[in-house]
Each structure stands twice: as C-alpha cells, then as structure tokens.
Amino acid sequence: MLTDLKIKALKPRDKPYKVFDGDRLYLHVRVSGKKYWRVRFKLRGKDGLFTIGEYPMVSLYQARRERDKVAEQISLGVDPNIEKKAEALREKREDSSTFFAVSEVFFEKKKEGLSDHYVSQWNSIMARDVYPVIGGMPISRITAPYLLEILETIEKRGAPTVALLARQFMGQVFRYAGARLLVEADPTVFLAGVIKRPKVRHNPPLEKPQLIDFFEKLALYKGFPPTVIAIKLMANTFIRTKELRSMKWSFLEGDTIIFPEEVMKMSTKHVVPLSTQSLALIEELRKYNGGHELMFPNARDPSRSMSSTTINRVIERLGYRGDFSGHGFRSTASTMLNEMGYREDLIERQLSHMERKGQRRAYNHAEYMPERRAMMQDWSDFLVSLGV
Known part of the structure; x- marks a missing residue:
C-alpha cells in the first residue's frame, strides 16, 4: 500500500515504471518524474486502462475513490473511459448553457x-x-x-x-x-403560490372639491415644468401613464394624437382629439422638449422615456399618497362625464376600453369621432371652470 511519503520519495528512472497501491490502482512514474494514477480493469472479457490524473493534483485519497468509482461502473457494464468523455461533453455543454x-x-x-x-x-x-x-x-x-x-x-x-x-x-x-x-x-x-399577489387597490375618482384642491396644490408646485405639464395633459386627455410616457412628437397630427398599436394596452390604435387647452400645453412643452423624439424624455437620458414612477411621485408630494394616482384621472373623467350626460359607449371609446366579453369585439379607433372631439373640449372647459 502506498503512502504520501512513499510517493514523494519515488524518483524518475531511465524507463517509466509502475508502483502498485492495490485493487488494480497504481502510479505510472515517467522519465520526466511526473506521476499518473491509473486503474486496470476488465470489461466484457477485454483488458482496459483508465487514467485518473496526475499526482499530487489528484491525491492518494482521491485516486482511491476514483478507483472505487471505476469498479462500480465496471459492475454496471459501463466503460469508464467512455463515461469520462461523456462527462466532459456534458460539462462543456453546461458551460455554454448557463x-x-x-x-x-x-x-x-x-x-x-x-x-x-x-x-x-x-x-x-x-x-x-x-x-x-x-x-x-x-x-x-x-x-x-x-x-x-x-x-x-x-x-x-x-x-x-x-x-x-x-x-x-x-x-x-x-x-x-x-x-x-x-x-x-x-x-x-x-x-406557485409562494408569493401572495397583493390586492389591487383602485384609487377612487376625485370629487369636484378634491379636484379643485389638487390643482391648487399643483399650481404651487415648483418641480420640473415638463412633469407639471404631463400631469395637466393627463387630466385633460385621461390617457394612461404608459401612453403618456410613450408619446412622440411624430404621434401628433394636427389637433389629434394617434397612438400606434405597439404602445397601447390592447395593441389597438387609439386616437385622442386634443382640446384647445391640451394643444396649449403641448405648445408650452415644445419650449422644453421640442428637440427630442419623445415628448416626455428622461431628464438624464433623453433617448428613454420618463420614469414610470415620476407622475405618481409628484402626486404623493402634493399629499395624495395612497389616495390618488395618475391613473385616477381616468376614473375621475369617466365618473364626471357620465354625470355631465355623455353616453357610456362614447366615454369607453375615449378611454380605449375594449368591448366586454359577450359583446361585439370589433374596435373602431375613429368611431364617434365628432362627438368625442366635442366631449374632450367640454371636459377641458369643465376643468377650466374649476380653476385648473
């Protein structure tokens, strides 16, 4: 039986030689002095030789464990040399399959x-x-x-x-x-089920006194002017925050904004008629961002849109944390326009809501356009009457 002391004492000779440890495990000592662990085996009546590795990179303990592994493979009818090549291929594949x-x-x-x-x-x-x-x-x-x-x-x-x-x-x-x-x-x-889905808390619409209070506070806000314009434009157009952030100057066609399919929630083109107040806000915005592709670019990187949280952070600073959000302008407009006598289907079209299940699924982005245009102007006039 070999020991580490005996192995370290082995010196190279004029010819390679073998020093056996036991159970067909031996060290092959080369003329260069390098020592390699090898195991002899017999599989299906044929002699075979398996090289484990070089000492001392492969210790005596590791070599004996590998010898036992080879013996187990042989008992199962597996050629250890073929298995070693297969393992190398698996490792190579895994390296490229992180x-x-x-x-x-x-x-x-x-x-x-x-x-x-x-x-x-x-x-x-x-x-x-x-x-x-x-x-x-x-x-x-x-x-x-x-x-x-x-x-x-x-x-x-x-x-x-x-x-x-x-x-x-x-x-x-x-x-x-x-x-x-x-x-x-x-x-x-x-x-599945490890993380509990948080309950969606839909912000209730603002009532008329709250809406007045909100815009009075916004008038005193000293933040980045384009963000204030963004909030006012959302109030006038009641578009989604995602749609606002995606707006490009190329979307403007006269007194209308046309959102292409790829930016809409339901992947359907959406047309927003612009009131005179909305057009004035956009004209004011040109002073700040007219040279960029995006109408509301990120302040640090104009190639990207403003952060998805920018609008709501300003609303929180105004004192409405948890009570109102940018999305709340949609429910506010929907509620008040219904109270003003506008038809539900007209309001739903302007909110870019799809038909409910069981109803007609076709969606015409230009449907009721004259009425929608009049409604959008009435809505902006209503906001002006509140002091917005």
Whole structure:
C-alpha cells in the first residue's frame, strides 16, 4: 500500500515504471518524474486502462475513490473511459448553457413585437435580481431552492409584484430550455403560490372639491415644468401613464394624437382629439422638449422615456399618497362625464376600453369621432371652470 511519503520519495528512472497501491490502482512514474494514477480493469472479457490524473493534483485519497468509482461502473457494464468523455461533453455543454446564456438567446427571439415597457421590466428584473444569483450556473443544475431565495429576497424589500414577475420570467426561460432538452423540468412550478399577489387597490375618482384642491396644490408646485405639464395633459386627455410616457412628437397630427398599436394596452390604435387647452400645453412643452423624439424624455437620458414612477411621485408630494394616482384621472373623467350626460359607449371609446366579453369585439379607433372631439373640449372647459 502506498503512502504520501512513499510517493514523494519515488524518483524518475531511465524507463517509466509502475508502483502498485492495490485493487488494480497504481502510479505510472515517467522519465520526466511526473506521476499518473491509473486503474486496470476488465470489461466484457477485454483488458482496459483508465487514467485518473496526475499526482499530487489528484491525491492518494482521491485516486482511491476514483478507483472505487471505476469498479462500480465496471459492475454496471459501463466503460469508464467512455463515461469520462461523456462527462466532459456534458460539462462543456453546461458551460455554454448557463441560465444567463439561455435567457439571452430566448429573449432575443421573444422580444420582437413586445412593448418597450415589457422589455425594460425584463432587463431590470433579470439584471438586478436573477442573474446575480443564478446567471452563471448551468441551467440544468438550478433547482427550486435557488429560485425561492430570489423570490423571497425581492418580497422582503416590499416588492411582491416584482417577485411574481421574476417567477414568470424565469419560468419562461426554463420552459424554453426544456423544449431544447437542456432541462428535464421547470422548477418554478414548485413555487406557485409562494408569493401572495397583493390586492389591487383602485384609487377612487376625485370629487369636484378634491379636484379643485389638487390643482391648487399643483399650481404651487415648483418641480420640473415638463412633469407639471404631463400631469395637466393627463387630466385633460385621461390617457394612461404608459401612453403618456410613450408619446412622440411624430404621434401628433394636427389637433389629434394617434397612438400606434405597439404602445397601447390592447395593441389597438387609439386616437385622442386634443382640446384647445391640451394643444396649449403641448405648445408650452415644445419650449422644453421640442428637440427630442419623445415628448416626455428622461431628464438624464433623453433617448428613454420618463420614469414610470415620476407622475405618481409628484402626486404623493402634493399629499395624495395612497389616495390618488395618475391613473385616477381616468376614473375621475369617466365618473364626471357620465354625470355631465355623455353616453357610456362614447366615454369607453375615449378611454380605449375594449368591448366586454359577450359583446361585439370589433374596435373602431375613429368611431364617434365628432362627438368625442366635442366631449374632450367640454371636459377641458369643465376643468377650466374649476380653476385648473
């Protein structure tokens, strides 16, 4: 039996020689002085030789464990040399099949036709929360506990909605990998229900006195002028925050803004007639942002739109935290226009709401346009009467 002291004492000779340890394990000592562990075996009546590795990179203890592993493979009828090559191929494949690599290939194919907002969400969540934990791991070796750690970390910082999106995004990558035989299962299925979906709290519409109070406070606000214009324009047009952020000067056609399909919630073109007040706001906006493609660009990077939270942060500073949001202008306008006697279907068209289930699904973006134009002007005039 060999010991480390005996191995270290072995000197090179004029010819290579062998020093046996036991159970067909031996050291092959070369003329150069290098020592390699080898195991002799017999499989299906034929002699074979398996090289474990070089001493001392492979210790005596490790060599004996490998010898036992070879003996187990032989008992199962597996050639250890073939298995070693297969393992090397698996490792090489795993090196090129990290979660990050698979995710990038998947999303490059998927993102065509997706909204800028969706792409931004994907990139942000992956870069901040997912890739730092599992990005460099072979996707085939990622199990549910790793993913649970990601989700719980996000939830602990108070972002359960982001955690739900992270699970959804990771699941898409695993299903893509499964379709290409890179994984045998999607581990995100075990995490269904781990994160509780927060209850959606729809902000109630403002009543007339509250609306007056809101715009009185906004008039005293000393923040970035384009943001104030954005809030006033949302109040006059009751478009979604996402639509406002996506607005480009090229969307303007005379006294109308036409939102293309790719920026709309239901992927349907939407037309917004502009009142004289809305046109005046846009003309004022030109003084600040007229040279950019986006009407409301990010202050730091004009190639990107303003942050999705900008509008609501200003509203919170005005004292409406949790009670009102930019989206609340839509319910406010809907409620008050109904009270002013406008038909529900007319208001719904201008809100770009699709038909409800069971009703006619066709959507004509220009339907009722003369009436909608008159309604939008009446709405802005109403806001002026409140002192807006």
